[in-house]
Amino acid sequence: xxxxxxxxxxxxxxxxxxxxxxRDQMTVRELLDWAEETYPGFGxxxxxxxxxxxxxxxxxxxxxxxxxxxxxxxSGG
Amino acid sequence: MKxxxxxxxxxxxxxYADYVLHxxxxxxxxxxxxxxxxTHGVRTVYLAYEAYVPMAEKKLAQIGAEMEAxxxxxxxAIAHRIGELHLSDIAVVIAVSSPHRSAAYEANxxxxxxxxxxxxxxxKEIWEDGQEWQGAQKKYPDKGADAQ
Numbered sequence: 001x002x003x004x005x006x007x008x009x010x011x012x013x014x015x016x017x018x019x020x021x022x023r024d025q026m027t028v029r030e031l032l033d034w035a036e037e038t039y040p041g042f043g044x045x046x047x048x049x050x051x052x053x054x055x056x057x058x059x060x061x062x063x064x065x066x067x068x069x070x071x072x073x074x075s076g077g
Numbered sequence: 078m079k080x081x082x083x084x085x086x087x088x089x090x091x092x093y094a095d096y097v098l099h100x101x102x103x104x105x106x107x108x109x110x111x112x113x114x115x116t117h118g119v120r121t122v123y124l125a126y127e128a129y130v131p132m133a134e135k136k137l138a139q140i141g142a143e144m145e146a147x148x149x150x151x152x153x154a155i156a157h158r159i160g161e162l163h164l165s166d167i168a169v170v171i172a173v174s175s176p177h178r179s180a181a182y183e184a185n186x187x188x189x190x191x192x193x194x195x196x197x198x199x200x201k202e203i204w205e206d207g208q209e210w211q212g213a214q215k216k217y218p219d220k221g222a223d224a225q
Contacts, residue, residue: 073212076168076169076192
């Protein structure tokens with residue numbers, strides 16, 4: 001099981017703050033592809049993924065039990 | 078208060094200035110970022126900020142560590158408010174103390190630039206005739222270092 005969290009524009013698009021994927025492992029790139037397919041208009045090319053609260057790269061592996069977050073362009077300050 | 082925090086409460090800047098002050102400090106810079114009414118000719122009614130709180134606090138602490146490595150001897154505290162903020166409310170506070178003023182000025186500016194790059198906080202602008210999530214950042218910073 002992989003936990004994913006949505007924020008800002010993506011939270012509104014998904015209509016939820018997060019969900020659980022019944023997967024043992026997948027790469028960050030696969031997760032982004034899944035999100036784009038599941039939520040048309042996701043805009044994966046402008047979204048980063050955090051795995052366990054650290055920015056991850058597309059080829060990084062996500063394992064069951066990991067907590068992921070989709071990070072759209074940030075705008076703090 | 079915590080030295081690196083995301084809060085839903087109104088920010089009292091003095092708390093953060095007090096936190097960084099010590100007898101070795103000759104300068105404290107206290108930056109507060111506020112909700113602005115006009116941006117590029119568009120009138121903001123209010124802002125809504127959202128954060129991935131645990132990661133955001135971790136990234137604020139990372140920025141603090143970067144600053145202390147670059148400007149040895151400084152002390153730092155940073156807070157960002159989330160939720161609904163109205164005109165002139167404080168969205169962010171950055172307090173830096175240093176033995177001498179130049180490091181306190183430079184490090185403080187560095188902090189706000191880094192916040193805008195790597196901290197998972199999002200601002201939604203609410204106007205009289207609509208609303209939109211703001212944001213623009215580089216894609217995929219280097220892992221760990223978040224691309225200096």
